Amino acid sequence: MMSAQVETRGAVTLTDRLADAAPAAVEVCNFNVRFSAEVLAVQDASLMVRPGEFVSIVGPSGCGKTTLLNHAAGLLPAEVCSGIFKVNGRQPREGSHDVAYMLARDALCPWRTALGNAELGAEIRGVAAAERRALARDLLAQVGLAGFEDAYPKALSQGMRQRVALARTFCLDSPLLLMDEPFGALDAQTKLQLEDVLLSLWEKTRRTVLFVTHDLSEAVCMSDRVIVMTARPGRILADVRIDLERPRSARSLQKDPRFHELCGELWAKLEEGMTT
Ligand SMILES: Nc1ncnc2c1ncn2[C@@H]1O[C@H](COP(=O)(O)OP(=O)(O)OP(=O)(O)O)[C@@H](O)[C@H]1O
Ligand SMILES: [Mg+2]
Numbered sequence: 001m002m003s004a005q006v007e008t009r010g011a012v013t014l015t016d017r018l019a020d021a022a023p024a025a026v027e028v029c030n031f032n033v034r035f036s037a038e039v040l041a042v043q044d045a046s047l048m049v050r051p052g053e054f055v056s057i058v059g060p061s062g063c064g065k066t067t068l069l070n071h072a073a074g075l076l077p078a079e080v081c082s083g084i085f086k087v088n089g090r091q092p093r094e095g096s097h098d099v100a101y102m103l104a105r106d107a108l109c110p111w112r113t114a115l116g117n118a119e120l121g122a123e124i125r126g127v128a129a130a131e132r133r134a135l136a137r138d139l140l141a142q143v144g145l146a147g148f149e150d151a152y153p154k155a156l157s158q159g160m161r162q163r164v165a166l167a168r169t170f171c172l173d174s175p176l177l178l179m180d181e182p183f184g185a186l187d188a189q190t191k192l193q194l195e196d197v198l199l200s201l202w203e204k205t206r207r208t209v210l211f212v213t214h215d216l217s218e219a220v221c222m223s224d225r226v227i228v229m230t231a232r233p234g235r236i237l238a239d240v241r242i243d244l245e246r247p248r249s250a251r252s253l254q255k256d257p258r259f260h261e262l263c264g265e266l267w268a269k270l271e272e273g274m275t276t
Contacts, residue, residue, distance in 0.1 A: 023089055025051045025176055025208035026072065031083035033067050033076065041067045043233035044083075051175065052206040056219035058266065059229030060274055065212040067234075069178045072210060073101045087176055097125060100174040104181040108153040108161055114140060115149040118167040125172065132171065139167035143197050159190035163197065170201050179211045183218065195221060195250035203247050216266045220259060221250045226266060230273040237273045240266060 026049035033042040042064040049055050057065045070076050072087055074094035085091075088098050100121065108117045118136035123129075140149055143163040153161055162182065169177060182198075183191045195218060202209060213219050219226045220242055228238040242262060244253065253259040 023051075024086070025049045025053065025088060026210065027084065027086045027089075028068075029084040031071075031081070031085050033064065033071065033081050035080055040233040043235050045234070045236050047227060047236060047239070049208060049210065051208055053224045054202060054209045054211065054222055055225045055227060056211045056213055056223040057227045057229060058213060058216060058219050058270060059234060060231040060270075061214075062232050063229045063273075064232065064234030065229065066180055069101070069180050069210060069212060072176070072178055073099050097172075097174055099176045099178055100169050100172040101178045102165055102169040102180070102182050104184040108164055110153050113150050113152055114145060114156065114160075114164045114167075117153070117164050118171055121168050121172045136167060136171050139170050139201075140164070142170075142201060143167050159186055159194060162186065162194055166194070166198060166201065170205070175207055177207050177209045179209060181212055181214065184214065191215075191218070192250045192254075198222065199248055199250065216263050216270065217259075218250075220244070220262045220266065221248060221253050228266065228269040228273055231275075238269045240269070 026047065028045050028047040031042060031045045032040065034040045045064075045068070057068065059065055067076070071081060071085055072092050074092040074096055087096070090096075090098070092099075109120065112120065115133065115136055118140055119132045122132035122135065127135075137149060140146065140163075143166050145160060145163050145167070148156065148160065153164070156164065162185075165182070169179075183194050186194060199222065209222075211219070211222060216226075221244075223242050226240045226242060227236055228240065229235065230237050240262070244256070244258060244262070
């Protein structure tokens with residue numbers, strides 16, 4: 001299933017073998033996206049993501065990372081795509097409850113409070129008011145915003161707004177979370193804090209995550225595997241297993257030699273991908 005040039009590493013455990021028996025959360029096989037005669041955005045991508053895996057995608061700007069997430073969310077027209085791409089065994093479809101999509105910019109509604117924003121996705125999906133409000137309130141507490149339920153986005157810092165966006169994403173019951181550089185606009189300190197918040201939310205529910213980032217340290221710290229793409233047309237160059245123990249803390253990992261070793265390996269791969 002995986003293309004021949006893709007590298008995998010690390011020992012296969014019993015958990016891996018059991019997970020292999022489960023249906024794939026995301027299955028991509030010989031997948032291409034051609035936007036025009038000149039622009040082949042993704043070329044011959046093959047990738048399997050198991051339920052509950054946290055997988056990051058890194059690669060040079062314009063290599064098709066957002067394109068892959070957009071397709072997983074059913075946002076690409078069928079005519080630009082070829083090959084196989086399945087989410088939970090199905091063709092991606094816009095508006096599907098299979099996925100929740102979180103972007104770099106928080107995209108909060110300025111006229112809604114933190115609570116109103118956190119519950120918005122669930123509201124659109126028709127979850128009963130009392131149920132979604134209780135869940136949103138609980139998630140706001142988990143992301144460190146207890147007491148800010150009634151605050152409007154203009155009264156929140158960028159980091160706080162991304163906390164609300166995280167709460168909103170986890171308020172949805174989607175098994176697959178798509179995250180496109182969710183912390184890309186944050187300063188280094190806030191980013192580490194938000195990475196820890198995301199790690200703790202994910203540890204509790206172990207949903208499948210496809211996470212795009214330009215920050216290799218972030219990719220290593222969060223992920224079970226990191227997919228490295230080449231410059232456009234984006235091909236998958238490497239699939240690197242991150243063998244750091246969980247639960248993890250982004251801040252503690254900064255002192256872990258294995259963490260830095262993995263970051264170095266990814267840098268080397270990324271550089272290779274710039275020129276191939
Ligand atoms: N809707 C579209 N129509 C035409 N071309 C597109 C469209 N979306 C993306 N592209 C092109 O496809 C290529 C991949 O774009 P994409 O946004 O997926 O890159 P990316 O890897 O997410 O880059 P970045 O790291 O800068 O966010 C780019 O050349 C882009 O111009
Ligand atoms: Mg992008």
